[in-house]
Amino acid sequence: MFLTFPIMVIRVNTVEDVIEWRWPNLLFVGLGSFFLSFVWRYFIKKQETGKKKAQAGEIGAIPVSRRLLTEPKIYLPAIIVLSIFTLVFPFIFSLYQTNIMITGLIYVMLGLGLNIVVGLAGLLDLGYVAFYAVGAYSYALLNHHFGLSFWMVLPIGAGMGAFFGIILGFPVLRLRGDYLAIVTLGFGEIIRLILENWNEFSFGPSGIANIPRPSLFGLQLSLQNATIYLYYLMILLVLFTIFVVERLQNSRIGRAWIALREDEVACEAMGIDRRKTKLTAFALGATWAGMAGVIFAAKTTFINPASFTIWESIIILCIVVLGGMGSIVGVILGAFVLILLPEYLRVFSEYRMLVFGGMLVLMMVFRPGGIVSDVRRTYKFAGLQNNQEENL
Amino acid sequence: MSGELTSLRVYKTTKKRICRSMAPILEVKGLSMDFGGLRALDRLDLDVAEGEIVALIGPNGAGKTTFFNCITGIYSPTEGDMLAAPPGTKQKSLNGLKPNQVTERGLARTFQNIRLFPNMTVLENVMIGRHCRMSAGISGAIFRGSSTAREEKEVVRDSYAILEKVGLADFVNEFAMNLPYGAQRRLEIARAMATEPFLLLLDEPAAGMNLQETKELDDLIIWIRDNEKISILLIEHDMKLVMSLSDRIFVVDYGRKIAQGTPEEIKCSPAVIKAYLGEEIDA
Numbered sequence: 001m002f003l004t005f006p007i008m009v010i011r012v013n014t015v016e017d018v019i020e021w022r023w024p025n026l027l028f029v030g031l032g033s034f035f036l037s038f039v040w041r042y043f044i045k046k047q048e049t050g051k052k053k054a055q056a057g058e059i060g061a062i063p064v065s066r067r068l069l070t071e072p073k074i075y076l077p078a079i080i081v082l083s084i085f086t087l088v089f090p091f092i093f094s095l096y097q098t099n100i101m102i103t104g105l106i107y108v109m110l111g112l113g114l115n116i117v118v119g120l121a122g123l124l125d126l127g128y129v130a131f132y133a134v135g136a137y138s139y140a141l142l143n144h145h146f147g148l149s150f151w152m153v154l155p156i157g158a159g160m161g162a163f164f165g166i167i168l169g170f171p172v173l174r175l176r177g178d179y180l181a182i183v184t185l186g187f188g189e190i191i192r193l194i195l196e197n198w199n200e201f202s203f204g205p206s207g208i209a210n211i212p213r214p215s216l217f218g219l220q221l222s223l224q225n226a227t228i229y230l231y232y233l234m235i236l237l238v239l240f241t242i243f244v245v246e247r248l249q250n251s252r253i254g255r256a257w258i259a260l261r262e263d264e265v266a267c268e269a270m271g272i273d274r275r276k277t278k279l280t281a282f283a284l285g286a287t288w289a290g291m292a293g294v295i296f297a298a299k300t301t302f303i304n305p306a307s308f309t310i311w312e313s314i315i316i317l318c319i320v321v322l323g324g325m326g327s328i329v330g331v332i333l334g335a336f337v338l339i340l341l342p343e344y345l346r347v348f349s350e351y352r353m354l355v356f357g358g359m360l361v362l363m364m365v366f367r368p369g370g371i372v373s374d375v376r377r378t379y380k381f382a383g384l385q386n387n388q389e390e391n392l
Numbered sequence: 393m394s395g396e397l398t399s400l401r402v403y404k405t406t407k408k409r410i411c412r413s414m415a416p417i418l419e420v421k422g423l424s425m426d427f428g429g430l431r432a433l434d435r436l437d438l439d440v441a442e443g444e445i446v447a448l449i450g451p452n453g454a455g456k457t458t459f460f461n462c463i464t465g466i467y468s469p470t471e472g473d474m475l476a477a478p479p480g481t482k483q484k485s486l487n488g489l490k491p492n493q494v495t496e497r498g499l500a501r502t503f504q505n506i507r508l509f510p511n512m513t514v515l516e517n518v519m520i521g522r523h524c525r526m527s528a529g530i531s532g533a534i535f536r537g538s539s540t541a542r543e544e545k546e547v548v549r550d551s552y553a554i555l556e557k558v559g560l561a562d563f564v565n566e567f568a569m570n571l572p573y574g575a576q577r578r579l580e581i582a583r584a585m586a587t588e589p590f591l592l593l594l595d596e597p598a599a600g601m602n603l604q605e606t607k608e609l610d611d612l613i614i615w616i617r618d619n620e621k622i623s624i625l626l627i628e629h630d631m632k633l634v635m636s637l638s639d640r641i642f643v644v645d646y647g648r649k650i651a652q653g654t655p656e657e658i659k660c661s662p663a664v665i666k667a668y669l670g671e672e673i674d675a
Binding site for chain 1: 464466490491492495496500501503507508509510511512516519520521523524525526528529530532533534536540543544547583584587
């Protein structure tokens with residue numbers, strides 16, 4: 001209240017050289033902070049009781065988020081409703097809404113890709129957007145020079161992403177934590193600066209325009225239909241991503257990534273090749289960014305280096321951290337919250353970023369594990385003899 | 393755990409069979425390690441024969457853990473040779489190998505300060521140990537062909553079997569960080585066993601354990617040696633455990649070996665007493 005006093009209450013009218021005292025504003029600030037402190041205390045209290053319960057050994061109380069995911073009675077209808085909703089979405093909502101959804105889905109893909117690097121392998125990558133740019137420019141340039149179609153470039157973009165992932169992976173093999181973050185940050189900037197300054201190669205800051213939208217078996221579609229088509233395409237690709245990430249997560253390689261995140265020294269001592277594991281994490285993570293980049297270029301039909309700034313990397317990282325590191329459902333939710341929220345908060349116009357920032361802070365204070373924290377796969381064993389069965 | 397292992401106490405009687413006749417499975421010759429100007433290890437010799445339990449003891453800072461780190465490839469020693477081979481095969485050098493390659497050769501270790509993977513389940517911790525004995529690649533993981541599916545099934549079964557052996561079967565789906573201390577130590581041993589070693593390197597396995605837990609550990613180590621045919625090299629400060637367990641003891645101080653022999657010989661060795669208790673001053 002006292003801190004905001006000079007800004008909110010005193011106003012100097014420079015035209016008439018008088019000071020205006022706006023006392024009602026003081027009242028608003030006072031009431032507002034009073035109310036907020038109550039909300040804050042309520043959450044703190046709730047968190048403390050939760051901790052106490054956990055200490056008392058009440059294991060029976062499974063968190064709501066986890067119960068939602070494990071109880072088939074709840075999640076089966078939810079999935080059905082959700083899938084029907086996604087199927088009819090472009091027909092009930094406007095083109096604008098569909099476009100926002102496509103953006104949201106692209107970020108789901110990016111989030112799931114970065115989740116491999118950050119969430120599973122624990123390698124803090126601040127230059128992830130570089131691979132996104134590589135994918136987008138692969139499509140734009142290959143199409144511009146050689147006229148390659150979307151479908152031909154999609155795997156090429158993925159491959160280029162993986163290739164650059166390995167290129168970044170080699171110099172950072174020995175690094176971890178903060179040092180790794182700095183190097184990846186630099187890498188992201190290098191790619192962006194190259195795209196911005198190498199005019200002969202990338203057409204510089206003016207970017208590349210007239211990138212064709214994906215075609216449906218050679219058919220050229222109208223803007224409306226092309227958007228709807230892209231929407232379904234995105235849904236399929238996201239489902240494919242979820243499938244692959246889910247498979248990877250519970251495989252030999254996925255476990256190696258998690259072990260690497262948990263303890264690098266022990267991981268090596270248990271016979272895991274650190275170099276190979278890190279490189280596969282970088283390469284596979286970058287693959288998805290490359291693919292998302294191709295789709296991004298096809299969606300906007302115009303790209304320039306301004307789309308691939310550090311801010312994008314940070315948003316994607318926020319998606320992973322906010323959603324819950326290593327959790328697929330969490331990352332999907334995180335992507336929608338972070339991408340759709342600013343869009344729908346446009347009603348609040350200039351306050352939207354403030355609200356957005358406030359929510360991020362509150363989330364990290366009260367749910368540091370993310371919206372949905374990672375649930376490890378459990379195995380059930382029928383007997384204690386050799387006839388155990390895996391019931392999952 | 394205790395039920396299974398107490399019945400195996402009989403194996404203790406067969407403990408003192410020392411097979412000196414065979415070639416050692418681990419032979420270290422003149423190992424030195426310098427950190428800048430500090431000589432942490434000074435021309436250390438050591439050997440472990442098949443089926444032996446060998447203890448490495450010494451005061452704090454004597455270089456025991458450095459020695460382990462050299463063998464397992466975490467440090468590369470300044471000079472010296474390290475040779476290892478599974479029983480009955482030709483010796484191969486360990487020099488210049490990376491930690492994961494050493495583990496692939498069949499030497500597995502545990503850590504002085506427990507280094508489990510805290511946010512993985514107990515079963516997954518052991519499954520990580522099986523990693524280097526598996527082969528599934530990226531495409532295998534994605535498409536999950538029949539061979540990968542079978543491998544996955546096998547690794548779950550084998551890992552569970554190992555957990556049963558060390559008495560942790562009740563904790564399979566528990567996060568490793570939620571285990572009691574003694575169980576965490578045992579899980580580390582289980583994880584090391586999962587790599588199918590012929591030599592297990594235990595770095596202070598009994599540190600911080602109470603009497604009961606130490607007793608169980610004693611039984612477990614004997615049981616591993618006799619039933620899994622794994623030889624053991626351990627660092628330990630608990631003298632009671634060392635004396636009852638080991639076939640031979642090496643004593644190091646300031647990076648040098650000051651004594652070597654059976655527990656009885658070590659107990660009476662003046663050099664060892666001097667290192668641990670200091671010299672007697674006759675005025």
